Each structure stands twice: as C-alpha cells, then as structure tokens.
Amino acid sequence: MRINPRYINRLVRMGLNVQAYFTVGILIIIVAIIFFKGFPHTNFAFILSFPEDMGREGGIFPSIVGTIQLALLSILLATPLGLGTAIFLTEYTKESLFTKFIRFGVESLAGIPSILYGLFGFIFFVIKLKMGWSLLAGVLTMTIMILPTIIRTSEEAIRAVPRQLRIVSYSLSASKWETIKKVVIPAAIPGILTGIMLSIGRAVGETAAIIFTMGSSLRLPLSLMDSGRTMAVHFYILAREGISMEKAYGTAVVLVLSILLINILAYYIMNKAIARYS
Amino acid sequence: MIDRTVLKEHLVKWVLVAFALSSLLFLFLIFIFILAEGLPLFLKVGVNKIIFGMKWAPTKGYFGIFPMIISSFLVTIGALIIGAPLGLSCAIYLSEYAGKRTKMLLKPAIELLAGIPSVVFGFLGVIYIVPLVRSYLGGSGFSLISTSLVLGVMILPTIISISFDALVSVPRTYREGSAAMGATKWQTIYKVIIPSAKSGILASFILGMGRAIGETMAVIMIAGNALKIPTSILDPLRTLTGNIALELAYATGDHRLGLFSTGVVLMVIIMILNYVANFGIKRKIAK
Numbered sequence: 001m002r003i004n005p006r007y008i009n010r011l012v013r014m015g016l017n018v019q020a021y022f023t024v025g026i027l028i029i030i031v032a033i034i035f036f037k038g039f040p041h042t043n044f045a046f047i048l049s050f051p052e053d054m055g056r057e058g059g060i061f062p063s064i065v066g067t068i069q070l071a072l073l074s075i076l077l078a079t080p081l082g083l084g085t086a087i088f089l090t091e092y093t094k095e096s097l098f099t100k101f102i103r104f105g106v107e108s109l110a111g112i113p114s115i116l117y118g119l120f121g122f123i124f125f126v127i128k129l130k131m132g133w134s135l136l137a138g139v140l141t142m143t144i145m146i147l148p149t150i151i152r153t154s155e156e157a158i159r160a161v162p163r164q165l166r167i168v169s170y171s172l173s174a175s176k177w178e179t180i181k182k183v184v185i186p187a188a189i190p191g192i193l194t195g196i197m198l199s200i201g202r203a204v205g206e207t208a209a210i211i212f213t214m215g216s217s218l219r220l221p222l223s224l225m226d227s228g229r230t231m232a233v234h235f236y237i238l239a240r241e242g243i244s245m246e247k248a249y250g251t252a253v254v255l256v257l258s259i260l261l262i263n264i265l266a267y268y269i270m271n272k273a274i275a276r277y278s
Numbered sequence: 279m280i281d282r283t284v285l286k287e288h289l290v291k292w293v294l295v296a297f298a299l300s301s302l303l304f305l306f307l308i309f310i311f312i313l314a315e316g317l318p319l320f321l322k323v324g325v326n327k328i329i330f331g332m333k334w335a336p337t338k339g340y341f342g343i344f345p346m347i348i349s350s351f352l353v354t355i356g357a358l359i360i361g362a363p364l365g366l367s368c369a370i371y372l373s374e375y376a377g378k379r380t381k382m383l384l385k386p387a388i389e390l391l392a393g394i395p396s397v398v399f400g401f402l403g404v405i406y407i408v409p410l411v412r413s414y415l416g417g418s419g420f421s422l423i424s425t426s427l428v429l430g431v432m433i434l435p436t437i438i439s440i441s442f443d444a445l446v447s448v449p450r451t452y453r454e455g456s457a458a459m460g461a462t463k464w465q466t467i468y469k470v471i472i473p474s475a476k477s478g479i480l481a482s483f484i485l486g487m488g489r490a491i492g493e494t495m496a497v498i499m500i501a502g503n504a505l506k507i508p509t510s511i512l513d514p515l516r517t518l519t520g521n522i523a524l525e526l527a528y529a530t531g532d533h534r535l536g537l538f539s540t541g542v543v544l545m546v547i548i549m550i551l552n553y554v555a556n557f558g559i560k561r562k563i564a565k
Contacts, residue, residue, distance in 0.1 A: 009462040016371035020380075023368050023438070024387045026431055030394060030402060084297030092291055105302035111552040112308065112545075113492025115519045119541045120308045122526060123315055144304045151301070175283055177290045198393075205395030208494040208519075212526055236397045239404070240499060252398060263393040267386050 031256065038253030041246045047254065051218055055234065056244045060251050062220040066228035067258075069135060069221060070214065071203040074142035075196055081143070082150030083185075083192060089151075090158045091180055110148035114209040117145050121213035133215025136224040141213045142206065146199035153198065157191020157273065158184060190273030197266035201259050207232045231255045309545075316542035319535040328539055334505050334521070336533035343540055345507045349422075349515035350491050350547075352508060353501070356426025357433055357490040362483050364430070365437030369482075372438070373445040374467055392435035400499030403428040408500060417512030420502030425515070428496055433486035440485060440559075444478020445471060477559070484555040488548055494519040518544045 049059035085102070093099050121141030131137040161184050169179040185192075211233050221228030229237075235255055238248040320328060323341050331342020372384055407427055412419030448471050456466040472479070502514020503524060516524075522537050522544075529537055 005462045005465055009464040012464045012467075013375055016367050016375060019364055019367040020371040020376070020384055023364065023391070023434060024384060026434075027387050027391045027394075030391075030398070033402060033406075034398065081297050081300055084294050085301060088294035088298040092294060102298050102302060105305045107556065108305050108549075108552065109301055109308075111488060111548060113488075113494070113519065113548060115492065115494040115522050116308070116312065116541055116545055116548075119522060119526070119538060120311055123538070124307065124311045128311070144308075147301060147304070175287055177287055201393050205393065205397075207395065207397050208523055211523075232395050232397055235401070236495060239397070239401045248401065252401065255395065256398060259393050259395065260390060263390055264386075267389065 031260070034249070034252045034256050038249035038251075041250035042253045046250055050220075051234075051247075054243055055218070055238050055247055060231065060234060060247075060254065062218060063229045063231045063234040063251070064254070066135070066214070066221055067204055067230040067232075069228070070138055070142060070210070070230055071200045073135070073139040074146060074203055075200060077139065077143040078146045078150050078199065079192075079196060082147050082195070083154050085147075085151045086154035086158055087180060087185075089155055091176070091184070106148050106151050109144065110152075114145065114206060117141055117209040118212040121209060126213055132225065133213065133217070133227040134225045135214055135221045135228050138210050138214025138228070138230075139224075141209050142203050145206070145209060146202055149199050149202065150192075150195045153195025154188070154192045157188035157195075160191065160273075161187045190269050190276065194266045194270040194273065197262055197269065201262040201266065204230070204255070204262065205232055205259050206230075207236050211236070231258075312538060312541050312545060315535060316538035316540075319532065319539045320542075322532075328536075329543065334536075336525075336529070336536045339532075341532075341536045341539065343518065343521065343543065345505060346516055346518045346521050346540070347543065348507050349501075350517040350519070350544075352422055352515065353425045353429055353497065353517060354487050354490040356422060356511075357429035358483060358487060360426060360430025361433040361437055361486055361490075365434050365482070365486070366441055366479060368434070368438045369441035369445055369479075370467060370472075373442050374463065374471070388435050388438050391431075392439075396432065396493060396496040397499075399428050399432055400496035403496060403500040411512070415512055417510075418502060418514060420500060420514045421512045422501075422508050422515055423511040425497055425501045426511075428500055429490045429493055432493060432496065433489045436489050437482045437486045440482035441475070441479045444475040444482065447478070448474050481555040481557075481559045484551050488551040488555065491517075491551070492519060492544070492548055494523045498523050518547075 046059040047064065048061055050061055052058040085106070089099055089102065118141070121137055125131045125137035125140050126133060165183050165187060166179055169183045174182070210230055214230065214233075215227035216229045216233050216237060217227035218229055219226065231251055232255060235248055235251040238244055238251060319341060323339075328341050328343060329347070330344050331340065332344055333340040333342045334346070368384075368388070372381060376384060403424060407424045408419035410419075411417070411421055411424045415423070452470050452474060453466055456470045461469070497517050498520040501517060501520060503516040503520055504514040505516055506513075508515045518540050521540050525533070526537050
C-alpha cells in the first residue's frame with residue numbers, strides 16, 4: 001500500500017515540531033527547577049554574607065567577588081588582544097598563508113576542552129611560573145580560553161561595517177589607523193560587546209579550568225596572588241561533597257540567573273547590531 | 279611631521295601583528311607544556327602499557343588508561359545517539375518549517391541552553407537522572423546511560439547551530455527545483471536538502487563528539503568514575519577527562535605525569551576530531 005506523501009509530510013512536520021519544543025522544554029525545565037528549589041534559600045543576606053563552616057551556613061559573598069574579579073580581569077586582558085587580532089585579520093592583510101596560520105591557531109584554541117586548559121594553566125602558571133593557586137593564574141588561563149570568542153565576534157562585527165564608511169574616512173585624508181580608531185571600531189562596537197558579554201558568561205560558568213588554577217580557597221581574594229573560589233567552583237564543591245543542598249541550590253540560582261542575564265544582554269546587543277546594517 | 283604619522287602607522291601595524299601571533303603562541307605553549315609533562319612517562323613505561331594497559335594504579339607504577347579511552351568513546355557515542363537525531367530534527371524544523379516568530383523564540387532558547395554551566399547539568403543529573411535510572415533500570419544510577427543522557431542534551435546546541443547553518447546554506451534553487459517536480463516539503467528535505475547539507479551535518483555531529491569527549495565536570499558528577507570497562511549501560515565508568523579532574527589536585531611525581539599522559543591522549547583525540555570536522559565544514563564552503 002502506498003501512503004500519500006502529503007500525510008507523511010504532515011506527520012513529519014508534527015514530529016519535528018514536537019522535538020524542537022522538547023529542546024526548549026529542557027531549557028525551561030532546567031531553569032524552573034533551579035529557581036523553584038533555590039529561591040527559598042536566596043536573599044540579600046545570602047548574597048552579602050560570608051560562608052561559615054565550609055559553606056554549610058552563611059552566604060556566598062567571597063565567591064561572587066571572586067567571580068567578578070576573574071571575569072573582569074580576563075576580559076580586560078583578552079579584549080585588546082582579541083580585538084587587535086581581529087583588526088589585523090580584517091584590515092591589514094589579505095588572506096594568505098600567514099592569516100591561515102593565525103586562523104588555525106584561533107580555531108584550535110576554540111576546540112580545546114576546558115580540562116586541558118586546566119592542565120596547562122596548572123603546570124605553566126601555577127607550577128612553572130610559581131604563581132601558586134591564585135587569582136592571577138586563573139585570570140591568565142581564562143584569558144586564553146575566551147580569546148577565540150572575542151576574536152571571532154569582533155572579526156564578524158568589523159567585517160559587517162560598510163565599506164563606504166572607510167572610503168569616506170580615507171577621502172577626508174584620515175590615515176588607516178585613524179580610520180580604524182574613529183570610524184570602524186565605533187561602528188563595530190555592538191558586535192564587539194556581544195563577544196565580550198558571551199566571554200563573561202563563559203568565565204562565570206567555567207569550573208574545570210578554574211579549580212586547578214585559581215584554586216578553591218573560601219577567603220575573599222584581596223590580591224592577584226590570593227587563591228579564590230568562583231560561584232561555579234563553590235557550587236561544584238557544595239554539591240559534590242554534599243556539604244549543603246540548600247546552599248548549593250541557592251548558589252545555583254545566583255549563578256544561572258547571572259549567566260542568563262549576561263547572555264540575554266549579549267543577544268539583545270547582537271540583534272540591535274544586525275538591525276543596524278541590514 | 280609626515281614621518282611621525284608614517285611611523286605611528288607602522289608601529290600600530292607591528293603591534294597588531296604581535297597581538298595576532300599571540301593566539302599561535304598560546305596554542306604552542308599549551309602543546310609544549312602538556313607534551314613535555316605527558317610524554318616522558320610514555321618513554322619510561324612504554325606506549326603500549328599506557329594506551330592498552332588495563333590497570334590504573336599510578337602510585338604502584340600502573341598507568342593503563344585503556345578502560346578510560348573506551349569509556350570516553352562509549353559516553354560520546356551514547357551522547358550522539360541521544361543528541362544527534364534530536365539536534366538534527368531541531369535544525370531541520372528551524373531551517374525549513376519554523377515561521378519567523380517561532381525562530382525568534384527557538385534560536386535564543388537554544389543558545390541560552392549552550393550557556394548553562396556544565397556543573398549545573400551535572401548537578402541536575404545527579405539529583406534527577408541518576409535516581410530515575412536507579413529506580414527504573416537498576417544499578418547505582420551512576421552509569422553510562424545517565425552520563426550519555428546528560429551529555430546528549432549538552433551537545434544539542436552545538437549540533438543544532440552547525441547543522442542549521444549547513445541546511446540554510448543549501449541554495450534556494452534546489453528547493454524550488456524539487457518543489458517544481460511536485461515533491462512535498464518532506465520529500466524535498468529528505469531527498470535534496472539533507473544530502474546536499476551532508477558534510478555540514480556530519481561536521482556538527484563530530485564537533486558534538488568533541489564537546490562530549492572533552493566534557494569534564496558534569497561527567498565526574500554522574501559517571502561513577504569506576505576504573506573498569508563498562509559491560510552494560512548501567513555500569514559506572516571513568517573517562518579520560520574525569521581521570522584528570524579527579525586526581526590532579528593531589529597527584530605528585532609520576533602520578534601527576536600519568537595525568538598529563540592522559541591529557542596527551544585526550545588532546546590527540548580532540549585534534550583528530552576537530553581536523554575532520556573542519557574538513558567537512560570547509561568542503562561545504564568550497565562547494
């Protein structure tokens with residue numbers, strides 16, 4: 001018997017529809033579980049107070065500070081490096097063997113799993129350069145990890161800047177660097193910001209690379225050489241060692257909420273940027 | 279005065295070249311330092327005894343990681359069995375069927391899913407998936423199947439976004455040609471679009487594999503970390519990444535070198551996967 005292709009078509013359409021919404025459903029369920037279980041344990045006191053008894057009591061203030069320090073410092077280092085690379089790749093060269101090499105480097109860095117960054121950061125920064133488990137070692141490792149994201153998004157943003165803008169600038173006898181500084185980069189800012197926001201999100205959520213470089217000290221890191229604990233690491237230790245499920249859920253709320261907000265902001269900026277030139 | 283402007287332009291250019299080279303430098307450093315720590319043990323103990331060795335007891339001189347290599351591949355294949363059909367279906371729905379508004383809802387949701395940290399996946403896996411497997415299928419729940427389920431969800435965003443790009447880049451004329459022959463939408467997708475997006479779709483699966491094999495925190499929370507080759511989907515297992523993450527904090531001497539040897543094996547596997555995937559993506563673009 002031959003089934004009418006139209007029925008098959010309708011059936012497939014329904015099946016695909018269900019699967020697509022199933023995927024969205026997973027996201028909603030994850031976020032909903034974290035929020036319903038965690039919100040009762042989250043309040044201002046939890047955010048602003050220090051943990052006591054290994055995290056069984058008290059709040060997560062030092063880990064919030066540690067997370068912010070890690071994310072901001074690595075962005076501070078990775079942005080000039082990444083943006084510089086992107087400018088070089090788009091404005092200063094044609095595609096050549098040299099750019100191929102650089103692209104190969106960037107692509108390879110993007111593909112390395114975080115545990116290998118952890119291994120590298122541990123042996124290079126922590127042991128060989130004698131930094132010990134410290135904020136500095138964590139920041140440097142994180143900088144390398146987020147570099148590919150910044151390069152890619154900046155490159156795309158710079159490429160999307162219309163040629164006419166550059167031509168007008170040159171016709172006003174601006175030099176190449178002046179054109180880049182005053183015309184190209186300002187026009188590409190939303191795209192660059194998207195990359196920065198996505199990178200912050202990555203730094204906030206990272207665990208494997210951070211736990212072996214920044215360590216897991218519960219104290220507030222006051223200098224670059226102090227060990228510290230990010231929210232993700234704190235959450236991991238609370239959950240894995242079964243220290244306190246309530247505090248783990250509470251930490252998860254703050255962690256997931258901040259990552260969601262950062263990423264939503266990133267896509268909002270990106271959509272604005274796309275709307276600008278199309 | 280003109281010299282100063284010219285000088286500045288040159289200076290800027292060379293600074294930018296240095297910045298661009300930094301990525302290569304970092305890659306080089308990562309390679310060199312992981313190899314420098316990981317290779318000596320291969321020479322000392324023997325490549326065979328590490329890669330095909332069955333026993334991992336680093337303090338007693340046994341550095342066999344064969345069970346972990348097999349386990350890593352098993353969870354990866356498990357993740358693919360769950361993630362690949364679901365991810366491809368989503369990508370097809372998004373590129374071929376979804377209207378503009380649905381797309382506006384689905385695409386950000388999938389990208390947000392990619393942003394959820396792996397510790398959160400691991401935690402929810404322990405709280406919900408592990409007990410579910412324990413009570414319905416048996417065993418301890420810390421198992422190949424629980425790990426595969428969670429990893430399958432974690433690789434969805436990778437598979438969806440790369441397959442989606444491959445499907446969208448199939449030329450409009452192919453679709454129109456097929457529709458003009460009287461084919462239904464599904465016939466067009468099945469016989470025209472998927473075959474011509476094949477290399478991109480395969481690349482998305484391979485990159486998903488890379489993601490799964492490199493995943494660490496979620497895996498060590500759910501996999502049970504037992505040191506043997508699992509014989510059923512309900513057995514616990516330890517992956518290459520898990521081995522490194524579980525022991526690095528306290529390992530010293532040869533034990534630490536053994537973890538770097540594990541890292542070398544992982545790095546080689548990832549490099550091969552990425553190379554194959556990039557080959558697929560590039561070929562698509564060349565076409």
